[in-house]
Amino acid sequence: MDISAExxxxxxxxxxxxxxxxxxxxxxxxxxxxxxxxGSVITDEGPKPEILSKIAHATAD
Incomplete structure (x- = not known):
């Protein structure tokens, strides 16, 4: 298996x-x-940023 460093x-x-x-x-x-x-944003801070993003998107609609 080859892994691309780029x-x-x-x-x-x-x-x-x-x-x-x-x-x-x-x-x-x-x-x-x-x-x-x-489709989900994974961060080093855990799930909080993703949850806040989904809430903001839902209230903007």
Whole structure:
């Protein structure tokens, strides 16, 4: 199986400020704080931002 370092991102839920470095074929993976998966926003803060976003969208309609 081949993993593309350009397409792969890294997200942790670390609250202690420890830096995580993972490399694929010598390239460090980009660290992100959120991403979209199957229409839902996944964040390192847990489900609260997604819930607030859905509430805001529902009240705007």
């Amino acid at each position: 397409k792969t991102k890294l997200m942790t839920n670390n609250t202690r400020g420890i830096n995580t470095e993972i490399k694929v074929t010598g390239q460090k993976l980009e660290t992100v704080t959120s991403f979209k998966y199957l």
